Amino acid sequence: MKQKFGMNFISENDKQKLEKTKIEGEGAATTVVEKLNKTMFVKLQEIEGKREKATALERKLSKMADGPKKRQITYQKQQEEAMAIKYKRTPVDEERALHEAYQVWGLANSTRQSYFL
Numbered sequence: 001m002k003q004k005f006g007m008n009f010i011s012e013n014d015k016q017k018l019e020k021t022k023i024e025g026e027g028a029a030t031t032v033v034e035k036l037n038k039t040m041f042v043k044l045q046e047i048e049g050k051r052e053k054a055t056a057l058e059r060k061l062s063k064m065a066d067g068p069k070k071r072q073i074t075y076q077k078q079q080e081e082a083m084a085i086k087y088k089r090t091p092v093d094e095e096r097a098l099h100e101a102y103q104v105w106g107l108a109n110s111t112r113q114s115y116f117l
Contacts, residue, residue, distance in 0.1 A: 036105065043098055051091045 057077065064070040084090045088097075 032109075036102070040098060040102055044095065047091045047095050047098070050094075054091070 057073075061070060061073060061077075064073075081090075084093075
């Protein structure tokens with residue numbers, strides 16, 4: 001559940017993922033920037049996982065003999081790629097959106113900090 005107020009917008013699922021990826025000996029994130037960086041790291045790992053999964057499927061298809069199973073998987077892959085492109089859900093698009101959101105947040109945060117100084 002995401003909190004509606006305050007600076008902590010990390011979901012419970014993301015918190016669990018952060019605990020799994022926490023480096024040994026490193027303390028908990030204390031600032032908003034550290035929390036955001038760790039969350040961004042987790043999201044980028046998910047995107048990399050999707051990318052690796054796609055390349056593994058490509059390798060698997062290249063090794064398969066031509067037949068109905070290969071054509072079925074190829075057709076399914078083409079349909080998924082078409083939907084991903086249509087709704088901008090490719091790993092590249094997701095990564096771009098994540099970086100843009102991070103930059104917007106950084107600009108808003110720096111503007112807010114300069115306003116209070």
